[in-house]
Amino acid sequence: MTVDNNQHLAEIGEMNGPKEKLIRMCRQNPLALISAVVILLMILLAILAPVIAPYGEAQQDLAERLQPPSAAHLFGTDELGRDVFTRILYGSRISLVIGIIPSAISLAVGILMGLSAGYFGSWVDYLIMRLADVMLSFPSLLLSMVIMFTLGRYANSVLCIFIALSMVGWASVARVVRSHTLSLKEEEYVEAAHSIGVSSPTILVRHILPNCVPSLIVLYTLNVPSCILSESTLSFLGIGVQPPMASWGLMINQSKQFLFTKPWLALAPSITIMIVVLAFNFLGDGLRDVLDPYLQRG
Amino acid sequence: MKQVISRLASMVIVLIGVIALIFIMLRIVPGDPVTILLGEHYSQETIDRLTQAMNLDKPMIEQFFYYITHAMRGDLGVSYTMKRPVTELILQAFPYTLRLALMGVAFAWTIGLISGIISAITQNKATDRLFMTFSLAGVSLPIFMSALLLQYLFAFRWKLLPLTSSGSLVSMILPAIALGWNSAGTIARISRSSLLDVMQADYIDTARAKGLSKRAVILRHALKNSMLPVITMMALQFSSMMSGAVITESIFSIPGIGRLATQAIQNRDMPLLQGTVLFTTVLVILGNLVADLLYSVLDPRIRKAV
Amino acid sequence: MNSEKILEIRDLHTSFFTDKGVVRAVNGVDLEIGPGQIVGLVGESGCGKSMTARSVMGLVRFPGKIESGSIRLNGKELTGLTEKELRSLCGDEVSMIFQEPMTSLNPVLRVGRQVQEAVLVHNQSISRKDARKQVIDMFERVGIPEPEQRYNCYPHELSGGLRQRVMIAMAMICRPRLLIADEPTTALDVTIETQILNLMQQLCRETQMSVLIITHNLGIVAEICDYVYVMYAGRIVEHAPVFELFDHPAHPYTRGLMASIPQIGRNPEYLHTIPGVVPNLLHLGEGCAFAGRCDCAVDRCSRELPEMVHVREDHASRCFIISDAEFS
Numbered sequence A: 001m002t003v004d005n006n007q008h009l010a011e012i013g014e015m016n017g018p019k020e021k022l023i024r025m026c027r028q029n030p031l032a033l034i035s036a037v038v039i040l041l042m043i044l045l046a047i048l049a050p051v052i053a054p055y056g057e058a059q060q061d062l063a064e065r066l067q068p069p070s071a072a073h074l075f076g077t078d079e080l081g082r083d084v085f086t087r088i089l090y091g092s093r094i095s096l097v098i099g100i101i102p103s104a105i106s107l108a109v110g111i112l113m114g115l116s117a118g119y120f121g122s123w124v125d126y127l128i129m130r131l132a133d134v135m136l137s138f139p140s141l142l143l144s145m146v147i148m149f150t151l152g153r154y155a156n157s158v159l160c161i162f163i164a165l166s167m168v169g170w171a172s173v174a175r176v177v178r179s180h181t182l183s184l185k186e187e188e189y190v191e192a193a194h195s196i197g198v199s200s201p202t203i204l205v206r207h208i209l210p211n212c213v214p215s216l217i218v219l220y221t222l223n224v225p226s227c228i229l230s231e232s233t234l235s236f237l238g239i240g241v242q243p244p245m246a247s248w249g250l251m252i253n254q255s256k257q258f259l260f261t262k263p264w265l266a267l268a269p270s271i272t273i274m275i276v277v278l279a280f281n282f283l284g285d286g287l288r289d290v291l292d293p294y295l296q297r298g
Numbered sequence B: 001m002k003q004v005i006s007r008l009a010s011m012v013i014v015l016i017g018v019i020a021l022i023f024i025m026l027r028i029v030p031g032d033p034v035t036i037l038l039g040e041h042y043s044q045e046t047i048d049r050l051t052q053a054m055n056l057d058k059p060m061i062e063q064f065f066y067y068i069t070h071a072m073r074g075d076l077g078v079s080y081t082m083k084r085p086v087t088e089l090i091l092q093a094f095p096y097t098l099r100l101a102l103m104g105v106a107f108a109w110t111i112g113l114i115s116g117i118i119s120a121i122t123q124n125k126a127t128d129r130l131f132m133t134f135s136l137a138g139v140s141l142p143i144f145m146s147a148l149l150l151q152y153l154f155a156f157r158w159k160l161l162p163l164t165s166s167g168s169l170v171s172m173i174l175p176a177i178a179l180g181w182n183s184a185g186t187i188a189r190i191s192r193s194s195l196l197d198v199m200q201a202d203y204i205d206t207a208r209a210k211g212l213s214k215r216a217v218i219l220r221h222a223l224k225n226s227m228l229p230v231i232t233m234m235a236l237q238f239s240s241m242m243s244g245a246v247i248t249e250s251i252f253s254i255p256g257i258g259r260l261a262t263q264a265i266q267n268r269d270m271p272l273l274q275g276t277v278l279f280t281t282v283l284v285i286l287g288n289l290v291a292d293l294l295y296s297v298l299d300p301r302i303r304k305a306v
Numbered sequence C: 001m002n003s004e005k006i007l008e009i010r011d012l013h014t015s016f017f018t019d020k021g022v023v024r025a026v027n028g029v030d031l032e033i034g035p036g037q038i039v040g041l042v043g044e045s046g047c048g049k050s051m052t053a054r055s056v057m058g059l060v061r062f063p064g065k066i067e068s069g070s071i072r073l074n075g076k077e078l079t080g081l082t083e084k085e086l087r088s089l090c091g092d093e094v095s096m097i098f099q100e101p102m103t104s105l106n107p108v109l110r111v112g113r114q115v116q117e118a119v120l121v122h123n124q125s126i127s128r129k130d131a132r133k134q135v136i137d138m139f140e141r142v143g144i145p146e147p148e149q150r151y152n153c154y155p156h157e158l159s160g161g162l163r164q165r166v167m168i169a170m171a172m173i174c175r176p177r178l179l180i181a182d183e184p185t186t187a188l189d190v191t192i193e194t195q196i197l198n199l200m201q202q203l204c205r206e207t208q209m210s211v212l213i214i215t216h217n218l219g220i221v222a223e224i225c226d227y228v229y230v231m232y233a234g235r236i237v238e239h240a241p242v243f244e245l246f247d248h249p250a251h252p253y254t255r256g257l258m259a260s261i262p263q264i265g266r267n268p269e270y271l272h273t274i275p276g277v278v279p280n281l282l283h284l285g286e287g288c289a290f291a292g293r294c295d296c297a298v299d300r301c302s303r304e305l306p307e308m309v310h311v312r313e314d315h316a317s318r319c320f321i322i323s324d325a326e327f328s
Helices: A003-011 A018-028 A030-047 A084-120 A122-137 A140-151 A157-185 A188-195 A200-236 A248-258 A264-291 B002-027 B033-038 B044-053 B060-072 B086-121 B126-140 B143-157 B170-198 B202-209 B214-251 B257-266 B270-298 C049-057 C083-089 C111-122 C128-141 C147-151 C160-172 C190-207 C218-224 C242-247 C252-259 C322-327
Strands: C007-018 C021-033 C038-042 C064-073 C094-097 C178-182 C210-215 C227-232 C235-241 C309-312 C315-317
Touching: A018 A030, A018 A264, A030 A084, A030 A264, A084 A122, A084 A157, A084 A200, A084 A248, A084 A264, A122 A157, A122 B002, A122 B214, A122 B270, A140 A157, A140 A200, A140 B002, A140 B214, A140 B257, A140 B270, A157 A200, A188 A200, A200 A248, A200 A264, A200 B143, A248 A264, A248 B143, A264 B126, A264 B143, B002 B060, B002 B270, B086 B126, B086 B170, B086 B214, B086 B257, B086 B270, B126 B170, B143 B170, B143 B214, B170 B214, B202 B214, B202 C094, B202 C160, B214 B257, B214 B270, B257 B270, C007 C049, C021 C038, C021 C049, C021 C064, C021 C227, C021 C235, C038 C049, C038 C218, C049 C064, C049 C094, C049 C178, C049 C210, C094 C160, C111 C128, C111 C147, C111 C160, C128 C147, C128 C160, C160 C190, C178 C190, C190 C210, C190 C218, C210 C218, C218 C242, C227 C242, C227 C252, C235 C242, C235 C252
Parallel strands: C038 C210, C038 C227, C094 C178, C178 C210
Antiparallel strands: C007 C021, C007 C064, C227 C235, C235 C315, C309 C315
């Protein structure tokens, strides 16, 4: 970093509160703003699916099988005569929930693990970080597949995906939190808090965690789309969400056999996935630019 | 030297952890493997004999020890459904996966680095925005979708390349692009931001102050430094590449390791699944080691440490 | 007169165009350096002294820009030169040493190669071998022990003082007419500091090179400078020969700076500090930027910008009340 430039920027009050940062992001990066709107809209659609959907979730009409898009069926119908638009609306419930909840679980677990590892050091650190190494060594898809394989018969497929994706996701969060904790531990104000007898949990929660928040927001925002992608990939391979439930990946899987003759069947869920994932990625990118310029891009 | 040992020790610990985790996860699976193997019309005696032969009656820790010692000798057990040694199946499938992965990596790195560097040099100009939008799209596109898209366009519509892969070089082009696309986006984004970061460094000012042209500054001073985080990312890419290979192989019907894993799940073939997951994970761990070594070659500060 | 000067800066304006507004880091600076002269540029951090130097070297980064003014090196105008033309001068006729020897050398290249590069880029006809020879000779001159071995070292293998010697070698290798040293010793230990300053002084005498040394440390100025410019909030507020400045500081800011130097034998309780902080360069008012912190400020000071007024022949100050200065 050039010392002088930054000095100047710092001196004119360039560093300021989170609200200003968000406003600045919206102004500099309209794409992030649009993405936020798109995400909110998708969540709204998912909540209101029963109200908006023109047909029932599993309502079949065998006479109307494999219809191309029309006024009656906005995105056409599938091989059982179900309305694709309706299926996408209902699918968004599963896909979004699978994006949002496992990310939150892995965030919570990752924070706990990362804080303990960074703060307590020694064997706690070693143990946790080797465990994280183990998790990160697995190709995530294969790990999810193994978990689905193991738990697939015990529990509902959506629950299995929750568990699989949470197990995959926590390790990278833990790494980030740990490295933040390590560097913050050396800061004078933490040592000062220590010296006046503030307890370790208080220091962790009051002093260290708040400093990780910007990175965590960014990590979370970028973890959601990767969970959505993982779900759709698992469902695409036939080991994720099980029919008759609707999820975007499952819809693509089912339309695979008609890919060359009736491409619209695959197109509608594909485009939906892309829009949602892009929106989250753009938003995460924008947030990172204003919140945490030093977090590595991925 | 001390670091080398601790690095290797960590690797071994991680490896044992990996095996243990797979082992435990697969042992809590419901459904008796013997029944899967035999079907349901065998006498209890046959079942007992086989259970004994497969060590399934022993305590889990003993089974684990047995598995590890045998795995070290390259014996990963026998596939339930294919009735052949898992090691043999894996070695037969590996060349396909290796070729796919190498081509995918080559694609990802060439495209990713070139577009990342061009973006960084033309920061905030039209080319930069174009490349970065494409990269983000690449990151946002799941591999199975890009694979289907490529299949549809290049194989079905324009009939330029074969739909499925026989393992020949030409038939691997589409799968390799599908596999590498995603990573290319990631690499482009990282190399761009890393290069921009490095361009802020003090030694860049020094280089310019001694009279180097912009091009020389980038080529001789910035590029090598900016590759360091990209190499770190490469290590993480190994693992996602292996994930990607599973999907790509399934879509393009490539008889590689990923396909083997998918089949193992579908047929509930535990030894095969265990073996393929273990094998790919070892590949990832070795890949990380290579990345570490490469990093230390590029960065003299840690050269002694590794 | 112009042609005698090595460096002549006239009414230089360098500003940063941020989304908050325009930051006038360098706001009409005039500065001259004669041949063989060691000139100090003194001020608090953020007052624009580094930006003045960076403007000369063409190292002002986005969103900063030289808005107007003239920079002449050996009578040759630098503003308006193309990047290529400017680069051919940098490192050859004018070179620069930076504050942080830790980060100013490329960590992944051998130090010898980094210095050799400076030779090669300005002398296309020289062979690599001869360039290497030159580098090793220069290493020896700047007091690097075992120059042959050090040539192949990486920066992290050298101490801070050695690294700064490498930086000096790099800056000196093409025998520039002017060396700009931006806080060259701030990051070093006091004992090393003296060595480096002595080295610079000695090299300057030997080669008749001029030096512009940027610092916030008046001790350094007293030690090696011939002439001093004092800078405050983007403007030069006073300039004088070094003894003249120390004996008769005219500007209240300069007097404040002098008074804040702790001195042995004086009661430390009375160590003077200048009240207030450096003003925000984004919101500079009409008048004298120092008015808010100045003991002697009158109404006029915050409304009107004082002109540079000569106190003596070679000594000028930007203050309305310099008449009192000599008696303080």
